[in-house]
Amino acid sequence: MEQQVADIGIVGLGVMGSSLALNIERHGYGVAAWERDPQLAETFAAGEARGKQIAIFKDPAQMVHALKRPRRILMMVKAGPPVDWTIEQFIPYLEGDDILIDGGNSHFEDTRRRAAALNARGLRYIGMGVSGGERGALFGPSLMPGGSRSAYDELRPILEDIAAKTDDGPCVAYIGPDGAGHFVKMVHNGIEYGVMQLIAEVYDIMRRALGLGAEELAQVFDRWNAGALQSFLLEITAKIFRVRDRETGQPLVDLVLDRAEQKGTGKWTTQTALDLGVPTPTIDAGVEARLISSLKEERVRAARLFEEAANEGRREINERERIAQDLHDALYASELCAYAQGMSLIRAASNEFDWGIDLSEVARIWKGGCIIRARLLDRVKNAYLRDKGLPNLLLDPEIARLIIPLQGAWRRAVSLAVNDGVPCLGLAASLAYFDSYRSERLPQNLTQAQRDLFGAHTYERADKPELGHIHTDWERAADQ
Numbered sequence: 128m129e130q131q132v133a134d135i136g137i138v139g140l141g142v143m144g145s146s147l148a149l150n151i152e153r154h155g156y157g158v159a160a161w162e163r164d165p166q167l168a169e170t171f172a173a174g175e176a177r178g179k180q181i182a183i184f185k186d187p188a189q190m191v192h193a194l195k196r197p198r199r200i201l202m203m204v205k206a207g208p209p210v211d212w213t214i215e216q217f218i219p220y221l222e223g224d225d226i227l228i229d230g231g232n233s234h235f236e237d238t239r240r241r242a243a244a245l246n247a248r249g250l251r252y253i254g255m256g257v258s259g260g261e262r263g264a265l266f267g268p269s270l271m272p273g274g275s276r277s278a279y280d281e282l283r284p285i286l287e288d289i290a291a292k293t294d295d296g297p298c299v300a301y302i303g304p305d306g307a308g309h310f311v312k313m314v315h316n317g318i319e320y321g322v323m324q325l326i327a328e329v330y331d332i333m334r335r336a337l338g339l340g341a342e343e344l345a346q347v348f349d350r351w352n353a354g355a356l357q358s359f360l361l362e363i364t365a366k367i368f369r370v371r372d373r374e375t376g377q378p379l380v381d382l383v384l385d386r387a388e389q390k391g392t393g394k395w396t397t398q399t400a401l402d403l404g405v406p407t408p409t410i411d412a413g414v415e416a417r418l419i420s421s422l423k424e425e426r427v428r429a430a431r432l433f434e435e436a437a438n439e440g441r442r443e444i445n446e447r448e449r450i451a452q453d454l455h456d457a458l459y460a461s462e463l464c465a466y467a468q469g470m471s472l473i474r475a476a477s478n479e480f481d482w483g484i485d486l487s488e489v490a491r492i493w494k495g496g497c498i499i500r501a502r503l504l505d506r507v508k509n510a511y512l513r514d515k516g517l518p519n520l521l522l523d524p525e526i527a528r529l530i531i532p533l534q535g536a537w538r539r540a541v542s543l544a545v546n547d548g549v550p551c552l553g554l555a556a557s558l559a560y561f562d563s564y565r566s567e568r569l570p571q572n573l574t575q576a577q578r579d580l581f582g583a584h585t586y587e588r589a590d591k592p593e594l595g596h597i598h599t600d601w602e603r604a605a606d607q
């Protein structure tokens with residue numbers, strides 16, 4: 128490729144970087160790339176990139192030289208120190224107005240720090256969440272860019288071209304300044320954890336309490352995916368149950384070790400929610416369930432110590448169908464809680480950092496391309512269109528109308544799991560979140576009284592708010 132002709136540079140030709148390079152090139156843009164591993168660079172150059180407008184360079188200086196000005200460089204490298212290292216490789220060759228984009232799963236606080244440091248040097252920085260995995264990156268991801276507004280405006284044509292498309296337009300929108308894009312991506316992943324956990328629990332209940340086999344499970348998930356619960360995660364779940372191990376003929380999923388790994392974005396969501404004081408129990412359950420799953424050896428010992436629940440086995444067909452319908456409704460209501468918690472967390476961060484995030488736009492760009500794309504996002508989007516300042520999705524009258532008739536089934540599903548000894552961290556946490564949120568009066572009056580008794584932490588009176596914080600000598604009063 129000749130000098131200064133490439134529209135964008137891509138750094139990191141791993142799974143996501145190589146797919147995005149191909150996607151961008153397919154839309155008519157010239158791509159310059161650099162990958163620190165020469166072997167990986169060579170494999171890509173000789174393979175998928177062959178004959179395409181993708182020029183791979185041996186060092187950062189050469190790649191920068193091939194870019195039109197102002198330069199645009201998309202980093203698709205492992206989050207954490209590798210991003211700082213990559214930035215250092217390019218800084219000496221960049222000038223004012225050039226744009227650096229971090230498309231990895233970086234922590235939003237890192238992005239805030241990097242944006243401030245680069246802005247101070249006159250460079251523009253974009254922290255962009257990318258979701259959709261390898262196929263999404265190749266054929267249309269959901270993109271969540273935050274940072275420099277002028278940089279976004281210049282990148283917009285490329286981003287809109289490569290993003291997934293829905294009836295609501297391309298799945299990309301400017302999220303807000305500094306770390307806003309990576310914050311929204313982090314919460315996307317938190318919701319992903321929550322919804323994956325809910326699906327796993329429903330699967331477990333159908334397997335253990337109803338005795339359904341892989342093909343029956345595939346049919347149930349397929350049927351659900353044709354209705355209100357339609358989502359990418361349900362679609363792939365049905366597919367997974369149809370895959371058989373060639374050697375044994377067994378469903379492959381049954382042979383997968385039940386120990387879930389995690390790269391950290393779910394944990395960050397939970398940690399950040401705690402920092403911002405936003406309850407996210409469905410998401411937390413997704414993180415906790417992965418942690419418990421990782422204690423495999425201990426679980427094996429405990430399973431021998433405590434007998435399995437007695438109710439395991441196949442139930443009558445009519446009962447199976449009724450319970451499956453209850454599980455469908457419980458899953459729907461619980462998923463709404465996961466989205467409600469995620470949206471409330473984004474709202475809190477937007478207020479805290481003054482990001483001005485439009486929640487209806489967030490829901491819109493999640494409708495396609497990303498891992499949590501789902502039919503219900505239309506309803507989420509409409510709720511925030513009706514009321515941009517909605518404190519919680521559950522307060523939207525249309526969402527409330529959806530949840531009200533699901534409550535009976537939701538409670539029956541959780542009760543069944545509890546009675547049968549099938550763990551349901553996510554479903555139970557979601558129901559408890561809902562019940563707590565809809566309770567005008569909670570038992571935290573007692574918590575306050577206890578705090579005041581043992582630590583003189585004071586309390587407020589519900590009947591006399593004008594008194595402010597007061598203290599009672601509870602021990603003395605009890606003895607009188």
Ligand SMILES: NC(=O)C1=CN([C@@H]2O[C@H](COP(=O)(O)OP(=O)(O)OC[C@H]3O[C@@H](n4cnc5c(N)ncnc54)[C@H](OP(=O)(O)O)[C@@H]3O)[C@@H](O)[C@H]2O)C=CC1
Binds near residue numbers: 142144208232233
């Ligand atoms: N895979 C997915 O589904 C998704 C991934 N992401 C995020 O995108 C980013 C890239 O992910 P993905 O393409 O899957 O990862 P890969 O492991 O396929 O590629 C990682 C890239 O980062 C580079 N890298 C790794 N360690 C270092 C280091 N110490 N210093 C400099 N560069 C380093 C690698 O270089 P080298 O080849 O030399 O090791 C490689 O280019 C990550 O932040 C990931 O979280 C976002 C959405 C979805």
Ligand SMILES: O=C(CO)[C@H](O)[C@H](O)COP(=O)(O)O
Binds near residue numbers: 259389390392393
């Ligand atoms: O960002 C993603 C999807 O949007 C990644 O697939 C995600 O990082 C997977 O997370 P984990 O490995 O923790 O399950």
